[in-house]
Amino acid sequence: MLSIQYTESSRNRSGPKAQCQPLANPYYAAATTAYCRRRLVEAALIDPHSIVFFATDCVVSTRELHGLARVRGKGDVVNLGDWEYCEADGGLFVLSGVYTYGKVVHKNGLRAIKPITKLRGGDAKKYAATVKANSWLIENVLAAWRAPFDPERPEQFPRIVAGYQKYITVGNALASPNRWKLAGRWTPRPDEPDAGKREILVHSVGNKRELIPDENCWPDYVSIPGREARRCHELVRTLPALKNDRALSRPRRPEWYDEGIGQEIEEREEQEEIAAGFE
Numbered sequence: 001m002l003s004i005q006y007t008e009s010s011r012n013r014s015g016p017k018a019q020c021q022p023l024a025n026p027y028y029a030a031a032t033t034a035y036c037r038r039r040l041v042e043a044a045l046i047d048p049h050s051i052v053f054f055a056t057d058c059v060v061s062t063r064e065l066h067g068l069a070r071v072r073g074k075g076d077v078v079n080l081g082d083w084e085y086c087e088a089d090g091g092l093f094v095l096s097g098v099y100t101y102g103k104v105v106h107k108n109g110l111r112a113i114k115p116i117t118k119l120r121g122g123d124a125k126k127y128a129a130t131v132k133a134n135s136w137l138i139e140n141v142l143a144a145w146r147a148p149f150d151p152e153r154p155e156q157f158p159r160i161v162a163g164y165q166k167y168i169t170v171g172n173a174l175a176s177p178n179r180w181k182l183a184g185r186w187t188p189r190p191d192e193p194d195a196g197k198r199e200i201l202v203h204s205v206g207n208k209r210e211l212i213p214d215e216n217c218w219p220d221y222v223s224i225p226g227r228e229a230r231r232c233h234e235l236v237r238t239l240p241a242l243k244n245d246r247a248l249s250r251p252r253r254p255e256w257y258d259e260g261i262g263q264e265i266e267e268r269e270e271q272e273e274i275a276a277g278f279e
Contacts, residue, residue: 036056036057039081040054040057040058040059043059043065043068043083044059044061046065046066046067046068047061047063047065047066050062050063050065052091052093052235053093053096053099060088060091060101068083069083070082070083071083071085072084072085073085074086074106086103086104087103087104088101088102088103088104088116089101089102089104089113090102090113092137092138092141092142093235094137094141094200094202095120095202095204095205095206095209096120096205096206096207096208096209097118097119097120097121097206098118098119098120098137098200098202098206099117099118100115100116100117100118100133100134100137100138101115101116102114102115102116103115103116115133115134116134117133117134117137119133119137119200120206122164122198126164126165126166126190127162127163127164127190127198128162128163128190128191129191131162131163131190136162137160140160140162141158141160141202142232144158144159144160144202144203145158145202145223145228145229145231145232146223146228146229146232147223148222148223148224148225149203149222149223151218151221151222157201157203157204158201158202158203159199159200159201159202159203160199160200160202161197161198161199161200162190162197162198163190163191163195163196163197163198164187164190164195164196164197164198165186165187165188165189165190165195165196166186166187166196166198167185167186168182168183168184168185168186168187169183170183170184203221205238207241208240208241209238209239209240209241210238210239210240210241210242211238211239212237212238212239217236217237220236220237221236
C-alpha cells in the first residue's frame with residue numbers, strides 16, 4: 001500500500017505569489033533544477049527500498065522517511081524549500097508521468113480519498129465525458145496487463161486507447177508529410193466524427209526507466225494463461241535508463257525526412273545568397 005507523499009514547496013505559500021519577470025538566466029534555471037533533484041535524492045537515500053517514484057519536486061514512498069528535515073504537515077506554515085507531507089492510500093504507477101493514487105484528505109472530521117491522476121502529455125479534460133481519468137486508467141491498464149501476450153512481438157504489447165481532442169503542434173505535425181497541413185489546429189472532439197485518439201503503451205516503463213533484461217523477470221511484466229503478471233498487484237523492479245549519447249543537444253529529424261531533399265534545399269539557398277551578393 002502506498003503511504004507517503006513528500007512534495008518540495010516551490011514558493012512561499014504564506015506570502016504573495018512570485019511575479020513573472022521578463023528576464024531569463026540559464027545559470028539560475030540549471031542551478032534550481034539541480035538543487036531540487038539533489039533534495040529528492042537525499043530524501044530517497046534515507047530509505048531507498050521504500051521509494052515508489054520521483055516527480056519533478058516530489059517523492060512517493062511506501063513508509064515515512066524518518067529523519068527528513070523541514071517536513072510540514074497540513075495546517076503548518078510552508079516556506080520555500082520545505083517538504084509538504086500528505087498521506088496516500090493505494091495507487092497504480094504505470095510509467096513515468098502516468099499514474100493515479102488516492103490522496104487522503106480530512107474534511108469536517110471525516111477521512112476521504114481524493115484521486116490524483118497524471119497522464120503524461122495528456123489532459124483528462126480532453127477525453128470524452130465518459131472517461132474519468134482515475135477509474136479509466138486503473139480499469140484499462142489492469143485489463144491490458146492481465147491479457148497474455150508474446151514479449152517477442154511488439155505489436156502485441158499492452159496499450160490503451162481512448163478518444164481525445166488535441167492541439168496539433170509543430171512537433172506533432174512532423175509525424176508525416178500529410179500531417180503537416182494540420183499544424184496549429186485542434187482535432188474534433190472525442191464524440192465527433194474523425195475525432196483523434198490517444199494511445200498509451202502501458203507495457204513500457206517510459207524512457208527514464210528500463211525493463212530488466214532477464215527472462216527470470218518476465219513474470220513481473222508478462223501475463224500468461226493461468227498466471228497474471230506481478231505488476232497487476234504489486235510494484236516491480238526496473239532499472240534507470242542510461243544515456244550513452246554524450247552530446248548536449250542533437251537535432252532529431254523525423255523518420256520520413258529525406259536527406260537528399262534537405263541537402264538540395266540548403267545548397268539552393270546557399271547559391272541564392274551567393275548570387276544576391278553580386279547584384
